[in-house]
Amino acid sequence: MILQGWHGDEYVLTSFVGASVVDRACALARHEAGHALHFALSHDRDRLRLRRPEILSLLNHGSFDAMRLSDDDLQRQLVDEVTRTGRLLLIRDPYDASSCGTDTHAHPAEHQVDPKKPKSEGKWGGNSAHWPQEKKLESMHPDLRPRVQGVLKGLAARGFQPMIFYGWRSVEVQQKKLEEKHSHVPFSFHNATNKNGTPCAYAADIVDQRWLWRADAEKNGYWLAVGAEAKANNLYWGGTWKHPDWAHVQLLPNTQLKYIRRACGY
Secondary structure (H helix, E strand, O other): OEEEOHHHOEEEEEEOOOOOHHHHHHEOOHHHHHHHHHHHHHOOHHHHHHOHHHHHHHOOOOHHHHHHOOHHHHHHHHHHHHHHHOOEEEEEEOOOHHHHOOOOOOOOOOOOOOOOOOOOHHHHOOOHHHOOHHHHHHOEOOOOHHHHHHHHHHHHHOOOOEEEEEOOOOHHHHHHHHHOOOOOOOOOHHHOEOOOOOEOEOEEEEEEOOOEOOHHHHHOOHHHHHHHHHHHOOOEEHHHOOOOOOOEEEOOOHHHHHHHHHHOOO
16 A cells, blocks of 8 residues: 655555565664654545555455444554554655665665656566565576576575565666665666566676675675675676675676667667
């Protein structure tokens, strides 16, 4: 369920059960979520009434409850489920580094509004950080896919809990990363597409789902393991760069980026 917040910000209200590791990591702290939810629910009461079925579903209420509960009762219950029980999560969109508890290499969330976004929006639209792992793999170049699977397998064998944070992501998200100094390039291997506009990423970001970009990843030797597994699978690792991108692995050397960018029409 998407809610409108301050200054046009958008929030996603979702159940804790079934939420991805990334969703849980990027959820607002309960006290902050309470303030944001109060505002989002109170500034447009008509929209709140229209969304009663969606709200009742989140609260697991049946048709009898729908008849007897007032709008104020629903709002109080929603706030309670977010701030007291934690059964519901409020996630800011786009992500910021602090809400995810990550360092300067954290990734913002993705909005598909770029004119050159994938054309098959039904399948490839939405926030690519939230896509299932299988879909993230599918968004990669066919030569990259098995190598990333090799990295994941190797990391798991070392006792880590690897997950793909990003395969493909939009150019708009890349631009925002550049503006926020989380990247040094306006177009990356993550942004590549096929001629028909569908994703064809030449890069992946692989994190341990317990730590993401937090200090525990380095403390437990995760980034060095990513580098070792990238080398074992004939991939280039961002951890060797002047400005390290520890989670990043890619299929081609950086000297090839300008050709990929040109082929994608940027």
